[in-house]
Amino acid sequence: MSRLEGKRILITGSTRGIGFGMAEKMAALGASLILTGRDQAAADAAAAGLASATGAKVAGLGAPLTDEDAVNGLVDRAAAIFGGIDVLVNNAGVDSDGPALDHALEDWRRVIHVNLEVPFRLAQQAARHFLSDGKGGVVINVASVAGFKAIDEASSYxxxxxxxxxxxxxxxxxxxxxxxxxxxxAPGLIKTDMTHYIWGNEAGQAYVNNKIPIRRIGLPSDIGALTAFLASEDAGFIHGETIIVDGGATID
Incomplete structure (x- = not known):
């Protein structure tokens, strides 16, 4: 895989979980990272820890994406940190479970806003920046296997x-x-604090063994490796595709 020296990469929702796994991999390959979180303190702490562990240039940017003011101009604020950005990773997302018949409109709108409207708006901002910079760029949208199949009681997601x-x-x-x-x-089941109810017990491991042909839960580093590849010049002919990373869970 090509190294990522010189790449300035903004990753939303990257203070923990999948987003931080992405940041770890790309920092190790020489990228400069801007991590966003819901508040500045969390973003700064994650950035400091990653910089200390890898020696990479890492900055934190507080950005609660349910806040219009945080979304407006986010790419410009990120670009000002390292003099530009080359890659935007739209990773931040939220969920709301429950039967469709009883799904509150407020919850529906929140999920659609954060998971779809915000990535669109940030992609617009990034594209305008790439065009003004004259060098082009890359946008990576983090969807889910839920982008290819139905999941019970997850209508908005x-x-x-x-x-x-x-x-x-x-x-x-x-x-x-x-x-x-x-x-x-499109990640499948990944080991994060949000999925502890599955991977943290024997019944959950039995579920993994039954549902995932490779018989293990995914790791943030699995998603990080693919994200780093897609951000690199090695992936220069991959365009318009959303790649499923789920250990084979959706192959049937």
Missing amino acids: VASKHGLVGLTKVLALEWGPKNIRVCGI
């Missing part, structure tokens, strides 16, 4: 991720001629 897969295709179609590459990642 599934709708948002299907929408993000479709948005990735449209942006790729429009922006490819402008030297802006757009692609996506």
Whole structure:
């Protein structure tokens, strides 16, 4: 895999979990990272820890993405830190479970806003920056296997991720001629604090063994490795695709 020296990469929702796993891999390959979190203190702490562990240039940027003021101009604020950005990773997302019949409109709107509207708006901001910079760039949208299948009692989440897969295709179609590459990642079950109810017990491991052919839960580093590849010049002909990373769980 190509190293990422000189790449300035903004990753939303990157103070923990999958986003931090992405940042760890790309920092190790020489990228300069801007990590966002819901508040500045969390972003600064994650950035300091990653910089200390890898020696990379890492900055934190507080950005609660349910806040319009935080979304407006986020890419410009990130670009000002290292003099520009070359890659945007739309990783931040939220969920709300429950039967569709009883799903509150407020919850529906929050999920669609954070998971679909915000990535669109940040991609717009990034594309305008790439065009003004004259060097092109890369947008990576983090969807989910829920972007390819139905999941019971996850109507807003599934709708948002299907929408993000479709948005990735449209942006790729429009922006490819402008030297802006757009692609996506669809993680399956990944070991984070949000999935502890599965991987933290024997019953959960039995579920993993039954549902995932490779018989293990995914790791943030699995997603990080693919993200680093897609951000690199080695992936220069991958465009408009959303790649499923789920240990084979959706192959049937």
